[in-house]
Amino acid sequence: MKLEDAIKQTSFKSEDERLIINLIYTSSCIASEQNRFFKQFGISPQQYNVLRILRGQYPNPASVSLIQERMLDKMSNASRLIEKLKLKILVKRSECSKDRRQVDVIITEEGLALLAEIDLENIEMHKACKALNTIEKESLNILLDKLRN
């Protein structure tokens, strides 16, 4: 659906304004698709993000700050996300012996199994990209990188 129809706005003051609004709206669409997708596995997109970071470190532990700096949303509360994952037995948390300020967070077998299960269906989640061909995907990636500067 065209942006103008989706938010029932007939015109924009400038291409800049349309771009900003388009980006926010598009990412909100993708975010709600992702929420729906991950719900069947009992986790949120942010929790999935944390699990992936932990798998990247496995079998080594990760500190909360390491997780935080790798997260997509730097401002979100890593402590609370880890707590939620721990309640679901998807991660383990233990005091770090070298530095008592830190905690060692490690993904569990259950956590790895869940990620493996998700990956199988993950291709579905990327179906949003079907509408674009390879050249278009590449240029979108490049343009987004450039926009952030």
Place this chain on the structure above:
Amino acid sequence: MKLEDAIKQTSFKSEDERLIINLIYTSSCIASEQNRFFKQFGISPQQYNVLRILRGQYPNPASVSLIQERMLDKMSNASRLIEKLKLKILVKRSECSKDRRQVDVIITEEGLALLAEIDLENIEMHKACKALNTIEKESLNILLDKLRN
């Protein structure tokens, strides 16, 4: 900053995956910039969005459902946002005489004045777009539209 550096990930499984993550990350960057910008005026980006919709209707009232369908995030709670704006005397809310289920929401003089004040500095908010030229902005807009299909 390049996406890989920003989230400390060396590679992605596919261009699709990189695209999805890039989009989420980029929109999160823009969202936090906007939060920062609007904070000086005591409102959130979503509240700004509601005020703009109300200005579009002014001097006619708008119902909560009309506001909701024009919002960028359809699932967010328009009732509560309006309540927050009412506490700041930026909108008025009154029972609709024709249909007692509905409420008439109208932007106040104070609300219009705040929007006018914001618009003056609004150009600053679009500085993110400075990194792209006109052609690039247009193609980014087109690609985002296409992605949502």
Place this chain on the structure above:
DNA sequence: TGTTATTAATTGTTAAATAATGTATTGACA
């Protein structure tokens, strides 16, 4: 006109974003 379906909005609940606080470690300097 009584019953059910639909529409409108609010309230409740859960989760996430941001701010503030607490605690451990490091480093500077007497």
Place this chain on the structure above:
DNA sequence: TGTCAATACATTATTTAACAATTAATAACA
């Protein structure tokens, strides 16, 4: 080397938002 300030790390508190469930009013129709 003992003390204090600065820093780093994480947690807890607060605000805000997302989504679900509920309440109330109107419309539709037998």
